[in-house]
Amino acid sequence: MFSEKTFPDHSACVVPLLFQRVVKTVNxxxxxxxxxxxxxxxxxxxxxxxxxxxxxxxxxxxxxxxxxxxxxxxxxxxxxxxxxxxxxxxxxxxxxxxxxxxxxxxxxxxxxxxxxxxxxxxxxxxxxxxxxxxxxxxxxxxxxxxPVYQLLGGRVRDSVPIKMVVGAFDVERSVALAERFLNDGVRCLKVKVGPNPEEDIERVRAVRNCAGPEIPIGIDANCGWSVTQAGQMLRRLAEFDILFAEQPIPVENLADMPALRRNSSIPIMADESVFTVHDAWQVARSHAADILSVYPGKHGGIQATLEIANIAKAAGIVCSMGSNLELGIATAAMLHLGVAVPAIASELYPGDFIGPLYHEADLLKKPLTLGPSAALVPDGPGLGVELDEVQLERYRDNSTDFRAVSAS
Ligand SMILES: [Mg+2]
Structure with a gap:
């Protein structure tokens, strides 16, 4: 049904190229x-x-x-x-x-x-x-x-807005960090809360005062509040115009999340509550969250992240790209998903495509383009990144000690 005019002589060069790709792939x-x-x-x-x-x-x-x-x-x-x-x-x-x-x-x-x-x-x-x-x-x-994003269906956005994270420090250090980020051109912040409700309020108040009314600010309690505290804190924090409240209560209290969400003017994001596809289904079907924090590491891969994004889509909610502060390779994997998946709505909830910015090194030959307000996906084949062998040797760890780190 296609005329020769539709497929001119290009077939002579296109078909062998496709054939080469297939041959390479199956072997x-x-x-x-x-x-x-x-x-x-x-x-x-x-x-x-x-x-x-x-x-x-x-x-x-x-x-x-x-x-x-x-x-x-x-x-x-x-x-x-x-x-x-x-x-x-x-x-x-x-x-x-x-x-x-x-x-x-x-x-x-x-x-x-x-x-x-x-x-x-x-x-x-x-x-x-x-x-x-x-x-x-x-x-x-x-x-x-x-590029991997092409295998995922192509780009639906050219770049992904990001946010930088202010840790749960005292007011002075939190404000200094926020000022540094804002002076660098960052346009969205996430403030860590959870360890102490009164100090949490003062930290958020100080960062909001420093940022002014235009900068969106989210908070992340990392399971740090009890159910009762969370209800009180979400009401008290509403005056600071909070973009989202991430994981306000422990994973074990999932049954209390729907009521918390219903009674909160701040959208609720589930992070620690969503590791598996089954977790995502439970959160979605119980109306426990407005947003699912997703990233490949937490779910076991790129494909599992897609599955969770589809659950969110079916439930009429959105995802936001989370992080546990990756280096360059895993951040690249996040970027390919971030540009390719409509449900990972960085335009609404800027993503944590930020890990390399926090580290001494990213282990890449060519750094990713991250920030100050948005990140770009690398365009080369595959993940589009190359390992820097010099950095790899410098940071190689042959010790047999367990080292403790926390999550972000
Ligand atoms: Mg989190």
Whole structure:
């Protein structure tokens, strides 16, 4: 039904190119999985603090998935014991002992099947699985010579607005941080609360006074308030024109979230309450939140994040990109989702595409374009990032000590 006019001589060059891509893709067997523990400190002035504790350094794991045709996919497991119960030592042991034996020899492009295989050999461990899964997406993009966002359906936005985080510090330090961010051109802030209600109020008041009325400000209690405290705090904080209130109460109190939401003029965001697709379904069906905080590490990968975004879409609510302060590779994975998924509504609730800004190093040859008010997705094939071997060696961590970090 197509005339020759519709498809002129281009077919002569297009078809072989597509054919090459397909051939490359179907022969891509996983030959080796490499994982490297790193420990990257936060910049001293940007160390952060939440109701879970202080975040001073990031003992994460960089993943390289090699294929028999010479391609290498990059991943990053931003494991944090106080967040998901995962450690870098445990992550490396699980990859070497369970994941690699299950995946070596498999076709790297079969991401759905390989994710199911990972879930069969070890339960939970979402940040470790996400590190592997994003490397598979990186490989798929490199094999097809397109950015990952193109594999996800293409870009629906050119850039993603971001917000910077003011930790749960005293008023003086919180204001100094807010001033620094605003002077840099940041256009949205998130203030950590939760450890002490009276100090929380004073911190939010001080940051609002410093920012003026135009800057949107969200808060994140990281489960730090009781149900009663949260009800009181949301009423008291309303005068500061709060964009959203993230995880005001503990995960165990999910049954109290719908009433809290109904009685609050501030939109409620679920973060710690949404790790799995099932969690997202429970939150959505019980009308417990207006917004779901999502990111690949927490959910076990890019595909699981898409599934949760679709639950939000079906429920008539939106998602916001969260973070546990990733380095460059995992932030790139977030950016590909951020530009490709309509339900991850950074225009309404700016995302946490910010991890590298807080760290001494991002481990990338070319830094991502992050901030001051928005972030751009890298345009190269796959995740579009290259590992900096010099930085990797500098921050490589061969110790066998458990290191404690908190979540953001
Ligand atoms: Mg949070």
């Amino acid at each position: 891509m067997k996983i030959s080796r999985i490499e994982c490297i523990s790193v420990n990257v400190p936060l910049k001293p002035e940007l160390r952060t603090k939440t109701a879970h504790g202080e975040h001073v350094t990031s003992p994460y794991v960089i993943v390289r998935v090699h294929t028999d045709d010479g391609l290498c996919g990059l991943g990053e497991a931003t494991v944090a014991p106080r967040w998901s119960g995962e450690t870098s030592i445990g992550c490396v042991a699980a990859i070497n002992g369970l994941i690699a034996p299950a995946l070596i020899g498999e076709d790297a492009t079969q991401i759905t099947r390989l994710t199911a295989k990972m879930n069969r050999v070890i339960k939970l461990n979402p940040f470790m699985k996400s590190g592997i899964e994003m490397a598979l997406w990186d490989l798929a993009g490199k094999a097809a010579d397109v």
